[in-house]
Amino acid sequence: MLVTTSGSIIDERLLPLGENDWRTRHSRRLALVDAFVVIWAVIGAYIGRFGYTTDPLASDHEFAYVLLSLGLAIAWWFMLGAWNSRHSRILGAGPDEYKRVAAASLWLFGLVAIVSYVLRVDTARGYVAIALPVGLAGLLLARWLLRQHLSVARQRGGSMSRLLLLGGPSAVAHLASSLYRERHAGYLPVAAYTPGGSGDVTVEPDSSLPILGHATDTASVLEAIEQCKADAVAVSAGVQLHPQTIRHLGWELAARNIGLIMAPALTDIAGPRIHTQQVAGLPLIHVTTPTLEGGQRVAKRLFDIVVSGILIVLTAPLMGFIAILVRADSKGPVLFKQDRVGMEGRHFQMLKFRSMVVDAEARLSELQHRNEGQGVLFKIKNDPRITRVGLTLRKYSLDELPQLFNIFAGSMSLVGPRPPLPREVEAYENDVRRRLLVKPGLTGLWQVSGRSNLSWQDSVRLDLYYVENWSLAGDLVIILRTVRAVFHSTGAY
Template identity: 80%
Template sequence: MSRDRDWQLQVSRRLRITDAFVIVWAVIGAYVIRFGFEPDFVISGQEPNYFLVSIALALVWWFMLGAWNSRQSRILGAGPDEYKRVAAASLWLFGLVAIISYVFRIETARGYVGIALPVGLLGLLLARWLIRQHLSVARQKGGSMSRILLLGGPSAVAHLASSLQRAKHSGYLPVAAYTPGAPENLTVEPESGLPILGHAVDTSSVLVAIEQCRADAVAVSAGVQLHPQTIRHLGWELAARNVGLIMAPALTDIAGPRIHTQQVAGLPLIHVTTPTLEGGQRVAKRLFDIVVSGVLIVLAAPVMLVITALVKFGSKGPVLFRQDRVGMEGRQFQMLKFRSMVEDAEARLVDLQHRNEGNGLLFKIRDDPRVTPIGRVLRKYSLDELPQLFNIFAGSMSLVGPRPPLPKEVAEYEHDVRRRLLVKPGLTGLWQVSGRSNLSWQDSVRLDLYYVENWSLAGDLVIILRTARAVFHSTGAY
């Protein structure tokens, strides 16, 4: 079967070369810093020859990255698996070095190891991130993608196609659908527009469809009307043809840490744990908010003083804008912002309703005439939100969380949307790092609910790092 998998070979080759360069750079750097520029070939007593050790360490490190499958195409470009495997391979290697040194009583230079490991690991992760950015750009243009045949019921196929098309950075390109047992007069999936290549319930017909659309993998979704034994046989045939098999259960917006697979009687049962933010987790999040917001208040104090003067003398009105917002469990609080609009902005809102560019319950105008010249700059770089650090320190907000809604928005919430109120609203969140005002109401709700369902402290740290990038690019800020 002829398929265009050149991108996989190219990325794999690029990763092997990059890994080798970073490892050699880290090991040589550690050697030079610790022992100088002169290579020593002499072994004295229990002291190892670090020049030879460096060569062996670099080779083993490079091979361990391959042994941990950190260069597999299916984990490249999206998700944390690639980073986890790079870190695991590196930590296992240096753990083995420590064990060998202890068992054989070899005096290992701690400075050498203490430089090589963190520098090499940081370099590897940074290199992987840079390659991932390049890969993401290529995928947004339609390149470096795995062709996927979607196998399942009509509604499940439509949902899966929409999800994959929305997440192009993941590298999956739906090219066709196969709907066993569906009406045979349906040749095009109405929602996604994908061609439907068949409806028969036998393995051979599915294999013909795979050949026809030159699929690299088959994604089996919910509602597939195939006997389990047929799916098993299909898996064998796909393995023989080097075609991937992906099982896509009817679970949406569930993060990896909540999913656990257990083998029972040969069946891979998927357990989904209930999201909680109680006890130690709640205390840890609160302590994180207090410490980080306190530090940021001190660091940002000079900037806030300058902004205070600019707002005060830039236009008539108070420096701070106070607005009632709804927090956790529906409790209202006053959210603080630097005033970025004219003093009578709220009174002029009625006259501008016909110009609303927002979606759903959100009111947004790209060129809002109420915004002051200084306020436009503050909004572009989110500087008007700095006073919310005091909200966070006081406990009414969190550093990361759903967008703080207005009371009138909450009054119109549907039942599911009210789950946003299970956690404190945040200064930043998934909505902030995913487009801000460019998001539709549906996407904003989906991201907020995803955060509520899958909260973790590590996730908060990632969002904070992504926030700096979003603010710098000023995407969706108006």
């Protein structure tokens, strides 16, 4: 048995060994699913263009499209393989798999268009207009479903790559905790190796990983790999190995078909900000500075105005109905106005439907001893100040609908860090104040990652990650994930 830092137990019998492991099985499954989807797409395009016929050979024109459909399906399937969309390294986490599927499909149909133009072949537009979007949508949906299946298997301890962590003690502990937290990525740390470390330490205290050695030669590292049966080696920060030793280690790992992962000490930096450049044989990593200025700021503000305006119109009847329920349930105003701190420390009045009794703020001091929140947050699961209607409103985040007016007016954004109270900001450490570099949001990473169930440290980490790696595409993904989080009502109280 293996015990993680979170206390969960993993049955080692579920962990794959050797070449005939989950990678081979999952790649074969992907190949079969890809074949089914592309065949389904081209058949659907053929029927959509020419209709259903029992004798496709009756017409030379239709027979030509039968051959085209057969060739297109085969070429599509091979293009997906040529773009490495079934590579085990990209399966289960990150957008790279979807990008490769889309790129392979678009390149294929681009080539079809070029060949048709050069050879002056009259390809029916209706056929292409059906095959490409239907096939691409089907491929992406199938990949998403298979990813959910793989994620479930990984939560149970299967379909994981066994990882030996190579580096300094603190770096190994940080990398291990990060990988345990993101199990869907498919990496399971099974042991550590700390070159140049103390020979008396046999277990890493923070992650509880066994330390298999401290020597700085390649042979000792290879012996540790054999001992823990690792599928890959992650070289983290603080590793006390000569560059030539790491180079030799890479050659030896390649000969044994064992992966080598370089894990630099870059925390919460998104991929688009990282760029590599070869200088004198050294892969230098450049990290661009996050900015939200000029066109980006205008695009985000325009997006906020348009979407919040549409949502205000669409939800106006619902907000009217909620206002009647709030007024009928308890005495007091319908709306609750609270002083919050926005971008660059500017204060604003945040609007919410009142979900508590009128004297809720006055009763706060008598409930401090029941605080279940961490850090500067005040949270109580069964808060006696919440009204009957307010309980339902909070469960589905309906009490936050009036914040659409804050967004339309410009004091908030659709997506951003959680809007803090002034007393919370006063207790902020210097690093946490970076949350105030952007507008607070109606939703954000904190909303789709557990809401009130999050610890203070996780809440800060997610907010800072958003500030450092903002993008409009990322905002769209968070909004889509918010819908799911609201309906599940996880962590809402």
